Amino acid sequence: MSQHGASQFQKVIQQQLELSLKKKLEKILTTASSHEFEHNKKITYWISEAIS
Numbered sequence: 001m002s003q004h005g006a007s008q009f010q011k012v013i014q015q016q017l018e019l020s021l022k023k024k025l026e027k028i029l030t031t032a033s034s035h036e037f038e039h040n041k042k043i044t045y046w047i048s049e050a051i052s
Contacts, residue, residue, distance in 0.1 A: 018051050 025044045032040050 021047065021051070 025040070025047065029037055029040050029044065
């Protein structure tokens with residue numbers, strides 16, 4: 001696999017991982033109580049910033 005092909009593959013895998021994490025976080029937020037929701041919302045923001 002060429003260097004370009006490898007970096008493209010890595011980018012696709014990273015995007016899939018980010019999407020998967022976001023979906024899991026959304027699921028957690030939709031099932032959380034209001035107190036948990038506010039706490040999890042902050043954590044979700046921090047994680048989103050970290051992976052962006």
